[in-house]
Amino acid sequence: MNPIDQEFDSESEVEEGEMTFLEHLEELRWHIVRAIGSIVVFAILAFIYIHEIYDGVILAPSKTSFWTYRMMCELSKKTGFTDLCIEKLNFTLQSREMAGQFTTALTSSLMIGLLFAFPYAFWEVWRFIMPGLKMSERRAARGAVFYVTALFMMGVLFGYYIVSPLAINFLANFQLDPSIVNEFDITSYISTLATLTLGCALTFQMPIVAFVLSKVGVLTPKFMREYRRHALVVILIVAAVITPSPDVYSQILVAIPLVLLYEVSIWVSGYVQRMRLKEEQALMKSDGYED
Template identity: 65%
Template sequence: MPLDQLWDDDEQEGKGGEMTFIEHLEELRWHIIRALAAILVFTVAAFIFHKEIFNYVILAPKNPDFWTYRQMCKLATLLNAPDLCVNKIDFILISREVTGQFMMAMTYSVIIGLIFAFPYAFWEVWRFIKPGLHDMEVKASRGAVFWVTFLFLLGALFGYYIVSPLAINFLANFKVDESIANQFDISSYIGLLAMMVLACGLTFQLPMVTFVLSKIGLLTPKFMRDYRKHAFIVILIVAAIITPSPDVFSQMLVTAPLLLLYEISIFVSARVNRQRQAELDKTLGD
């Protein structure tokens, strides 16, 4: 279907009919500009409040009184497993470059801008795509913006409160010799934290990816069930990459949500498959 036929009459009311290719590009340009503007607004706000954000958000996972570590200590008491309790995180942060702290503030401001502007940015993209969908496709994808946003933020929180503290604790306390002190560059610390948060945010999009692939017929629930064991191995590998800590407890904390996401994705694929089959039967019946 030509690009200038993708938009329905309702969306073009008052614009004199169907849009031309140039008009589509102009429309897309404004959606992108508004999305970038939202990212810029949150980035500037994060930079203005950089001291508060740095002290209470960025540096929080390096302190033993962080929420995650407190819960681990409670769990250690409950299970009588003192090794689970984190009492000390043995490292200091340094900045070796003249512009190190300024660039660090700029970097995490952009990252925070991306995270907080993600719902609006995705909504702008969705506004551009939605008019080109058929009525059944629009109905089937109802709530897409909410679920994409919810899963991304849920994954980001999981990365911040679960994966990042486990990784930081393990890497900070791992020493080949006690005489070697851990002094981490601030850019390395922020890079690790950002990677964990964003990676988990994207990983939690698995049900939505499954929805899209199932919708276009590239994925079926039967395929996902048949390869469940293979998927389990892949999830273990992903969990091992995301969480450098070798202990079983840390691995399971990351593996369990990923397995749950896979099972939810099977349910999503099965539902989409039933809808596609019902539409096909209706078409053949007509």
Template identity: 55%
Template structure:
């Protein structure tokens, strides 16, 4: 085992710049192939993908709305129940439906293939790390993928339905009807889901920054107020202009920030312990 590892490291060190480019090309090709396969599957499942997944949050039968109505009955708060979405979705461009079919299939393929994409990226990066760094980052593919899917699920089941409800019920005057274009609807849904998935990577970012010594738990605690303001600004940018949506996206990010402080603190304790042992 030790000899094999030595040979792999020696081979890695002997690779030229062009060899690295060739290796990167194959990683990218395999990643693109994975996205293409999942995108093709989504494209061929048009009735399910559009009828159930993409257009799901636009229907009152969506699981989030039904859950809120049940919660409304239990708490006797009628305002919680969302039993109507006063808008219709139209396609005002000749290529609108087809282009949205293609783009939405691509987004679903990207989300479904994300663990494999990150695994390919990690396979390309990890040989350049020291053994200590590689061991410290063990399980990175699992945790990054887990946080990505948790963020995407939060965006799809929580943030998107409540944002769509707010935007569909917002009217300047009763005479103005809400008729949304399919491109606008799909773009809004995609932005909310992907933005949530990316924002949920905050603990991973803090972990690697802390591991490299760029941030500390004390630094994160001292800049907590600045972080809260920054998170609220980001939430205001990626969500519709309603306070509920901004708070909904900001709250889990603040929790993840606090989790990042705990991670940084644990890393510092482990480093001190290793230093004392040496």
């Protein structure tokens, strides 16, 4: 360890030594308060513009004019697979409770607030965790907020533009009998949309999970390569669950990003292993020099 790293480590130890347990709790409390405050601010803004948000964002996947459906029709024309083009969504939305639309507006605003405040909220949590890390761990985790946020947003976009439309199309056009009309409650629609979107956002955190598990020594790139075929089977099963449609093209469309995330996770695990080996070699050289 060079003198600069020693200086920073000693400073952090002094700072931690000066703070009592109650002071740590107080600091954590303010980080949580600021994180929740950011969620509340974005939720209020979302509630103010809730009509525009519903018309242009939340209800968009329920209309055939949605971007994904139009692109699938274009792809259908170019490839000749007519099943890809979605020309009709056989369902209507309704609210069955007196205060149903108002409570739905509140819950939707809260979810939107959480979505947009996520980068800042995670940054607040990270600010509390980071001082407890060693200098080498800080260097290894540099850019954590950016990567976590980027993967989260990529997962949200993937869930909103790919997975949700495919699932909504299948569920809307599936009928046990033509006499049964699909009239979905708005809360059921919102729940499906939110679950699929946020589920994809969490799934896209796979490289981050691989980094943490590799850092603590639980996961290795060798293990992930050996079980690549098993992982592929699991990914295909997950893709089949996420997209209830029996259409194999939809499942492949969902599986491809998951496979890429797995390959990226292997690279991340290998990077952590290489960094650990370098640190061990540097430590051995340092010990040899001292001897």
